[in-house]
Amino acid sequence: MRHDDAPLRVQHQVPVFVQPPQRLLDPGRVEPRPAGQLRPLRRPPGLGEGPEHGQPHVLHPLVVHSCSLHSKVPRERGPKSSALVPSVVTMTQAEPSTVLVTGATGHVGRPLVAELLAAGHRVRALSRRPERATLPAGAEVVAGDLADTSSLSTVFAGVTAVHLIGFGGDYAPLTNGSEIMDLAVRAGVRRVTVLKGETEKTALDQAVEASGLEWTYLAPVEFMSNALEWAESVRDEGVVREAFPDVRSAMIHDADIASVAAAALTADGHAGREYWLTGPEALTAPEKARVIGAVLGRDVRYVELGRDEIVARWREQGFSDEDVEFFLTMRTNPPEAGYTVLPTVEEVTGRPARTFAQWVRENAAAFGG
């Protein structure tokens, strides 16, 4: 649910980490970004080779990322293995703490703020424009720009845990990770979660791991909120237009990412983990269209776009040739991790991951419901 009139950035319907087109929720308004400014994640070295599961497949960027970064994850195990998450997470009672939430006005940040407040924690919410944040009254909203370390000098004071997004404006990865983590360490922060948007270890990741803090990576496959890209056409025409109807995505409810973050920020047992996060089912675009229609109680048709049409849409949205090539590869040879349902959310939170139907019910107004 939107709480302000800020542009809604919707990411591509790709079950991998890519940077989003600058597409607005408002009907008919598209804010293109300069070509090449937002980069999709670079392909991993193993792309196209994929020998891990005894059959050729494209490795998900984070399969490679995870296996190379965290030696405790056996390389021979693919994303289906629950070894990627702890088999048993100790559900310790969380002590009230003060949590700094960055990206607090975003898809994950808003539910995270709400969940932490509901659990009795103090929340400091960072925004570049606090006056437009429209966060719950219980949150202390502070001004700050992650890309400008000087604006962060006081935001960590009294904070015990921090949720970090890994990007600054226009989705560029933060380059001042070590400065941010220096501030956090000096302020006595104990735990940090990082919402991953990159396949490779970033400067922020390196600083987080070197900080000595208890860190947890959150690696969602695809946000369910990406489906908002179809809101306008569903609302106006009852149509979902998308290409590659056979590609499945194990997308996750944004609030489930927040729930995992809340657990990692406020309870023991999550330090040094990289949590791959998926929803409870892997759906194709036509299946998602059917779910939207069923929830809205009206006919919603899937209309298949041809390769040229989807490429034209990406170009219209400002993506470069390299971005387009990457998107095509991800759709024609999708990585296994993009459609492999994992039990992580339930293992960490103790309750099942939310379904796409539930997400549509909560966001029905955007689709004209």
Ligand SMILES: NC(=O)c1ccc[n+]([C@@H]2O[C@H](COP(=O)([O-])OP(=O)(O)OC[C@H]3O[C@@H](n4cnc5c(N)ncnc54)[C@H](OP(=O)(O)O)[C@@H]3O)[C@@H](O)[C@H]2O)c1
């Ligand atoms: N969508 C997906 O399918 C998907 C999948 C995997 C990973 N991811 C990753 O998840 C992350 C969230 O993506 P999203 O598109 O959904 O974002 P989003 O929720 O729209 O979040 C944008 C947030 O970032 C904050 N922000 C941006 N630049 C900032 C800066 N310089 N300083 C402080 N805050 C800043 C904004 O806060 P203010 O405007 O209030 O300052 C806003 O709260 C990205 O890293 C993305 O790569 C997304």
